[in-house]
Amino acid sequence: MAASVQNFSVLRGPAVFKRLYRLHYCSSRRASAKNVVVEAETSVKKDHCETGGKKSFYDLLEERGEQAARSLLISCPSNTCEKKFLKHMSTHGDINKYFFYESFGTYAVVEFAKKEGVFSVLERASLPHLQHEAAVPFKSRLLSLKTDKLGDVPNSQKSIKFLNQTSMPVNDLIKKLSKEDSIDQQLYSLTEAYQLTEENIRLRFLVCSLLKDIAASYFPECSIKPFGSSVNGFGKLGCDLDMFLDLDGISEAAPKQVRAYSLEYQLKRTSTERAATQSILSVIGECVDQFGPGCVGMQKILNARCPLVRFSHQPSGFQCDLTANNRVAMKSSELLYLYGQLDERVRALVFSVRCWARVQGITSNIPGAWLTNFTITVMVIFFLQKRSPPMIPILDHLQKLAGPMDKSTIDGNDCTFVSDLTKVKVQNNTETLEHLLPEFFEFYGNFDFNKLSINIRKGKEQTKTEASPLHIQNPFEQSLNVSRNVNATQLQRFVLLCQESAWLVQQNEVARRSSATGNTPWGLAALLVPLAAATKGKKRGTQTPASRIKGLLESLKSSKSQASNNGIKASLKRR
Ligand code: GTP
Ligand code: MG
DSSP states (O other): OOOOHHHHGGGGTTTHHHHHHHHHHOOOSOOOSSOOBOOOOOOHHHHHHHTOTTOOHHHHHHHHHHHHHTEEEEEEOTTOOHHHHHHHHHTTSOEEEEEEEESSSEEEEEEESSHHHHHHHHHHOOOOOOSSOOOOOOOOSEEEOOOTTTOOSOGGGOOOOBOOOSOOOHHHHHHHHHTSSSHHHHHHHHHHHHBOOHHHHHHHHHHHHHHHHHHTTTOTTOEEEEEGGGTSSOOBTTOOEEEEEEOHHHHHHSOOOOSSOOOOOOOOOOSSHHHHHHHHHHHHHHHHHHHOTTEEEEEEETTSSSOEEEEEETTTTEEEEEEESOHHHHHHHHHHHHHHHHOHHHHHHHHHHHHHHHHTTSSOSSOSSSOOHHHHHHHHHHHHHTSSSOSSOOHHHHHHTOOGGGOOEETTEEOOOOOOGGGSOOOOOOOOHHHHHHHHHHHHHSOOTTTEEBOTTTTSOEEOOSOOSSOBBOSSSTTOBTTTTOOHHHHHHHHHHHHHHHHHHHHHHHHHHHOSSSOSOOTHHHHTSOHHHHTTTOOTTSSOHHHHHHHHHHHHHTTTOGGGHHHHHHHHHHO
């Protein structure tokens, strides 16, 4: 049911109208005659260069946030004529970039060169004339294009080029990888197919920026920043959008007054910081739910260890998790980003192992006793720190390289580490991914999880101090275990699958050589065949890895892989 205008007046208290006023009337001069339109680019490599491969995490966030503030999200009729649409938009200002995508309808993201372009559009946009319903007159940068004059292209002659916002189905991926020439190429190819595109990243920042406009009704100096896989370099198309409502700007804005008199704000007191976070999220969540266009299915999960509100943003198709007071997670995202930027093999291995884990049911969308993507990523980083010579440095070393500006203490935890990527010396590890992939599986297939814990700060196993089956020390809150949720059964499945996969990836290399067609899944592709299929229709869990290996061995006999038998026997013996 649509909220009445009377309900909306409740919102007058916070700065809703002031905010709208600002959006409405800040428009400056009309756009110049020579408007420039830069066509949407899809090339991943070019985008990587565009964003400057070695940009620090915070420079990246700032640049992206600034781009998003100059952008609009516009729902378009499916028969929109792209050329006319651009011509129309260009009357408001120079356009830096635009693209179209589909999600419950057709949408365009338009980034102006200057904020004035956005103000100009908003100044001229009108409220819809509703005949049989009421609506909250909340104005935002999510708009609808009305095409009375523009929409003259019949559907059959659609001229819009849509950019894909979802990842390739795994079966198509398997086929694609099977055609690659080497395992190294397979890992890079998977990364390229699954990683977030330039446009998807822009859309993520734009959604944060749109939500910030809503939260700014209450906290004008707040910001909403993406964290997690949206920004850490390991995001897969379709991953959730983790957001952090940052109110730090508010406290930092207050200058210290050294005068006889000074004034301070009266604030409502709460018993704990957690209680304040809960009430902020509850109110912002309510506001997003009631007034945020396109935001549906609001769930308030305020009693979780890290309180959050969860909802879907329909125009982007993103599942959103909004948290507050979660600066450590922001630091973890920065750390993962840094590791991913140091060496291209890191991202390729993490993407591939994450994909393998998802296909084999080691990770899940449903919360539970599974390993999470975050846990898996930390495990890959640890493995790469343990190589000889190490591929990436330990966190303690990154801390030593930190400059004065990098100092960071959050809730008493030292979260300092270098942010300038150029200060981190390139390691001289030259191992191929073809070598590293089975080594990763070997490493964890034989890891003594009963006695040892994983610590990327030290890059060394340590003696376990708690009873959890899997102990991975939180790099910043060192007394915490990031994998405390994982139970013994799930850990055992992970270990068994590692053992099996170490063997399988090597044997499939043999299968590839014997397959002239390139259609047989081999190498990484073979690891992405879901277990149920690999066991010829038998239900998951009804076959032990040993019996599965036996079956696979028999199927491989026909592929004349006599030379490999010694390796297989050795692998079986280890188990
Ligand atoms: P996806 O599965 O693609 O969403 O990966 P993700 O890295 O975004 O993971 P998730 O959405 O579960 O969590 C978002 C971020 O929160 C992570 O990237 C971490 O920075 C942080 N995080 C998640 N789980 C933990 C945890 O158990 N401990 C700590 N310290 N941080 C966590
Ligand atoms: Mg996430």
